[in-house]
Amino acid sequence: MKYFAGVDLGGSSAKIGLVDPSGNILKQDRVSINARSQFVNIMTLISHLLEELHNDTPGELAAIGIGAPGFIESQTGILLAGARNIPNLRGNSLTDFFKDKFNVPVFADNDATCAAAGELEFGIGKKYKNFVLLTLGTGIGGGLVLNGKVFRGSRGFAGEIGHVCLDPGGVWCNCGSRGCFEQYASAPAILRNYKEKCKKRGSRFPENISTKDIFQLAGKGEKCAEAAVEEAASAIARVLGICINLLNLEACIIGGGVSRAGDILLKPVTDKIDDFAWSHLRKDVEIHIAQLQNNAGLLGAAAQVLERLSI
Numbered sequence: 001m002k003y004f005a006g007v008d009l010g011g012s013s014a015k016i017g018l019v020d021p022s023g024n025i026l027k028q029d030r031v032s033i034n035a036r037s038q039f040v041n042i043m044t045l046i047s048h049l050l051e052e053l054h055n056d057t058p059g060e061l062a063a064i065g066i067g068a069p070g071f072i073e074s075q076t077g078i079l080l081a082g083a084r085n086i087p088n089l090r091g092n093s094l095t096d097f098f099k100d101k102f103n104v105p106v107f108a109d110n111d112a113t114c115a116a117a118g119e120l121e122f123g124i125g126k127k128y129k130n131f132v133l134l135t136l137g138t139g140i141g142g143g144l145v146l147n148g149k150v151f152r153g154s155r156g157f158a159g160e161i162g163h164v165c166l167d168p169g170g171v172w173c174n175c176g177s178r179g180c181f182e183q184y185a186s187a188p189a190i191l192r193n194y195k196e197k198c199k200k201r202g203s204r205f206p207e208n209i210s211t212k213d214i215f216q217l218a219g220k221g222e223k224c225a226e227a228a229v230e231e232a233a234s235a236i237a238r239v240l241g242i243c244i245n246l247l248n249l250e251a252c253i254i255g256g257g258v259s260r261a262g263d264i265l266l267k268p269v270t271d272k273i274d275d276f277a278w279s280h281l282r283k284d285v286e287i288h289i290a291q292l293q294n295n296a297g298l299l300g301a302a303a304q305v306l307e308r309l310s311i
């Protein structure tokens with residue numbers, strides 16, 4: 001039996017798993033990463049764990065897929081920029097190290113692009129040939145599937161939807177621009193907006209409140225929480241409306257940690273998109289919460305291999 005390795009490289013740890021062609025995880029483990037470690041040390045840790053899992057599993061390791069934050073060049077696997085939490089990855093090829101060691105095809109993609117591949121191969125995206133996926137978390141990422149294939153653009157950087165400008169005079173973003181989508185619908189943005197509303201309206205809130213709590217409060221009808229969720233939903237709907245008008249999509253999929261809010265987010269987004277997309281294009285588009293929630297990163301990293309090799 002053939003299986004594929006997925007490596008989900010995050011700021012503090014890497015999840016590594018062996019995945020069969022149907023998306024079943026045969027084995028998985030994780031390794032902690034010290035953000036200050038040298039590149040070669042990080043890669044060596046990951047490859048040791050991968051080797052252990054592989055030696056322990058009957059069958060053939062057919063290929064390896066790596067997902068990481070930042071700008072990753074498709075052809076070379078070089079992480080050119082981004083990955084603020086693990087800066088020592090920058091300027092290095094994420095793929096060459098594993099190619100030399102395991103002698104199998106190795107691919108690397110931005111984590112949101114991987115998430116789109118994950119939904120396409122193993123999730124709700126299996127039903128569609130044209131969809132956009134948003135990952136709403138600490139930041140906002142995006143992935144595009146067009147004509148049944150992941151769209152990567154000329155060098156592999158396509159889908160930076162979090163930095164689409166919604167307001168040229170708006171909140172400064174850490175990318176250097178103002179009014180980026182990420183500043184209105186990421187988890188920290190929703191939290192900031194909620195706290196500002198509470199302060200303005202003179203209502204109290206616990207200092208350690210989380211974005212998850214805000215969605216729960218909104219579900220109970222708390223006014224500031226409802227307003228914060230409405231405004232985030234409006235920003236999401238505007239961006240999805242742009243995508244629908246531009247690309248004639250069949251579906252929009254909302255993933256990332258914020259998507260765990262479920263219907264309390266999905267419903268206002270679905271309602272508001274009508275205001276931002278042309279009705280002929282809007283009427284055929286289904287809006288979903290991502291199906292792969294736990295292990296989305298790992299499955300997405302492995303799924304890019306199936307998608308790229310067209311297995």
Ligand SMILES: [Zn+2]
Binds near residue numbers: 173
């Ligand atoms: Zn930005």
